[in-house]
Amino acid sequence: MDIASKGDDAGGTANSSGDTVVSANSVEKTYDSVLPFTRSVEVLDGATLHVERGQVVGIMGENGSGKSTLMGILAGVLDHDAGEVERAGSIGWCPQEPRLYDRLTVDETFQLFGTAYGMSDDEIVEARAWLTEVLDFERFRDRQIRHLSGGNRQKVNLSVALMHEPDLLLLDEPYTGFDWETFLAFWDLTEELRTRGVGVAIISHIINERDRFDVVYELHEGHLHRQEIGDDDGLSSEPTDDDVACERTASFIDEAGAGSGQRATAGQEESE
Template sequence: MVPSTAAGGSPPAEVLRASGVEKSYRRGTWPARRRHQVLRGVDLTLAPGEVVGLVGENGSGKSTLMKILVGALPADAGTVTHTGRTGHCPQEPVLYERLTCDEHFELFGRAYRLPADAERRSRREIYASLGFERYAATRADRLSGGTLSKLNLGLALLADPDVLLLDEPYAGFDFDTYLRFWDLVRERRTAGRSVLIISHFVTDEERFDRIVDLCEGLAVPR
């Protein structure tokens, strides 16, 4: 992934751009192994303060694209450029079973190099926004699936990223948490932060600025 900045210090026209991204995997056993191409030249942009939904069926390559966007997986071809700090919420929470919610925030805060007071302030705001303060001292292996999803999202939000990349972020949320989630997204849009939400379905299209379908390895504007 190649970071970029706008010339002259002016606000960037785009905070994320993927150009011609390709990815394929080999499947089967030798000698019948074959190359299966998942992404065939994806082009995708994200502007400051924009909320974009990327929608595709299971197996369409959504999670593969997300991993390439955050630099966790190399593309076979194409480029990804971004500006500012990026927050990533993976589909499957990457958490430590024996750490409490508070300990997770402290650990990630240090990884982000946040001052201790800034980390604690952000942590309190996230607890209040998503409604899981009472689990602050609870270990991850004792949390319900829904609360794990809240913690997973909270860790992505901790450093107030310029770009938030979310892979199926509201899986496991009850309706109240779902509404809280969209309140957070609206606040980020108002603050000029950008959000990309990858999901296999969209029920509230009006909440997005744009919807892009991932179909046959290409990103197609809806």
Template sequence: MRVHDVHKAYRTRRVLRGVSLSLEPGTLAGIVGENGSGKSTLLRVLSGQISADAGEVAYRGSLGYCPQEAVLNDALTVDQHVRWFRTAYRLDGTGRADELLEELHFAEYRHTRVEQLSGGTRQKLNLTLALMHDPHVLLLDEPYQGFDWDTYLRFWDVSTRLRDRGRCVLVVSHLAWDTGHLDVLHRLQDGVTTTPSEEGHPAGTPRAVR
């Protein structure tokens, strides 16, 4: 994914002031920033939900997007969501979704309506629906919100395997304490990302901070 000089304003409020970043295949990247720094706006631009006022966004292959607020139908079951998204993605089967239901430990809720699920389980479904078509580029907005510790660790296991298979995974969060899982970290502040620094990083920390 290539993002070059992206700007976005809402009337007189300039949210993004020239964001540029580059994400290579096989990268587990992150964007951190304080609340109100423009992270969700940037993700909505990258996912194509809204248009940038200026700048360019380009990527190769298919795109997956897991928004912070799960867009689910309370009246439908987990299984019904999976079947609906199978049709939307034009998939031959639901094998990938079935694997994630087992791996994230919520297969027992297949026939449960979303309105009866906890916030953490709703987020598991939200993540599964974003992943089930095996996208080449995956955009995740606060993806582990509501997860217990075990599921949080499983989330990073899933993300690492995607990276190892050549996928590009971008995790957006307002927290910086989990950045040890990342290959590269971008900081969004005042509507721009900071300048990259490829050198001087100790083992166990991101290879670059942008």
């Protein structure tokens, strides 16, 4: 078990269930002011959250509420000031901004990350074949990352986060830039990971996705408010036509609003 913890004044009790893949208790985080006359930013003020194996957890909240900060702390890439974080097993983290090497091809990127995860060549090839097929980017395998569109780069970003089938998968707005088919493929993939026992936490802005999660945490003023998405809450697991239309719209709003920094046009994608 890989346990990481910090802080002496944890106000909560760690969830010690053997099925828990990450447990955050009473986590606090403030970004200190680094310049004169600027204020420090208190982001988390006693945030508590648990993710179990085979559970898909949503983290929602308005812009700037601290979702990415929380996820960075869960992933272990960001320090927290107080509280406890316990992790069990391996972790995959898909940050909001792809952290890939521009001059590597897609194949070389799989090889690099797979080797870092300690996977054998056969395991890397198997994972690459699975993910390039499911997310439909097989034909870009010999392209350099810098020549991919934003959506295809995001497919690579997502794939390398989960190619080693971690116990815990942390996804920060993973479908930014995805087209509708890929958006649906992403959720099929998430379902498959769920059945394989992976605990998945996803930062999402799309309200109509709520019924895809087992639990939703709403982050507001530094606190996480937990909402169980049960069968008796009036939400159907089969989306209605209205839901589908709304999700489709929301997905494209998400895509359009995501900024052009990571995005290339189709024409750019074709150029080498």
